[in-house]
Amino acid sequence: MQMTISGHHVELTHALRDYAQAKLARVERHFDHITSIDVILSVDKLVQKAEAVIRTSGAKLFAIAQSDDLYAAIDKLSDKLDRQIVRHKEKHQAH
Template structure:
């Protein structure tokens, strides 16, 4: 997966970059077909905002989180939202009705 991390009014320190990459690995565990991810970290006054767009096969997932405390809490909230979206997308890709169709077929 290609990862692009940018900061707006934020110095992207190596620990902050490492934190984002380790958290995004959690999403890769759930769904392998991720193409790339664009993460933007922003600070406006005292509000820390993290937003990400993940391009997966079949969908583009977007989430954002705003927290007053610190950037790490905003990243945690963002990853939770993205994780939920990827699990929902993965469930939509599965065909759950195959077993029901097999059960209803008459025996010949």
Template sequence: MQVTISGHHVDVTEAIHNHIESKLERLTHHSDLITTINVTVSVEKQTQKAEAKIHVNGKDIFADAESDDLYTSIDAMTDKLDRQLIKHKEKLRSHR
């Protein structure tokens, strides 16, 4: 699994990087088929935004979240990715 973390108008500090990676570890419990994860954090005026794109088994899953706090945005984004990944996994099981 390849994780790419980038920042738009914000420096990605070691603390932010570690927080993102610790949250993304939860996603690997659901699927071993995750090949790449691209995470972008950005700041626009008072809005902190986190968005991610995951490539799983030939399909891309996208989620984003906005908040006043960057860490809250990251948490909400990973929750959305978690729900979407579980839904994708259930679809694969039911169609086979």
């Protein structure tokens, strides 16, 4: 799995990058056929946003989360992606 983390109007520190990688590595344990994950962390005035695109065999999943804190936004994003990937896995197994 290839993971790309980039920042938009924010300085990506090692702590932020490691935290995002650790949280999004949880997603891979649910579904093994993930090709890549692209994560964009951004700051718009007082709103911190985290968005991600997961590419799997046969699907492209997208999620966005906003919060006052970038770490909280990453937590919300990983929860949303967990739910989406589990739903995709169930659909995939049903076929």
